Amino acid sequence: MGRGNSKYRKGTKFEWELKRILEREGFAVVRSAGSHGVDLIAGRKGEIYAFECKSTSKESFYISKENILKLLIFSETFGARPYIAIKIKRDILFIDPYLLKLEGKNYLIDYYKIFPIALSFKELVGKK
Structure with a gap:
């Protein structure tokens, strides 16, 4: 198997994990397979969220401007x-994409830089 397949499997595994933990909290969750700019849509009593899911063992990585734009337009x-x-780094964090800074054609997701603006x-x- 190619490296891309392993990366895809890791991302898909995280999507299913997040889906399960949201459902345990009473959310209705739909997984959107494919590149629609959103991986999961979750709702609970009028609260609606759209998630682009990423999983990494590294401390930083890039997300393309195009992926963020798709998420924002869909949402x-x-x-x-x-x-x-x-x-x-074994944490699950949630970042408001409007708080990210564009660096060239991508957004840098660096654990230590995003941690202060991320939600658990x-x-x-x-x-609480």
């Missing part, structure tokens, strides 16, 4: 709050 059309859901799962679902 606006759907009426959802957009988040990039990231599994990084408990913060996202409103648990």
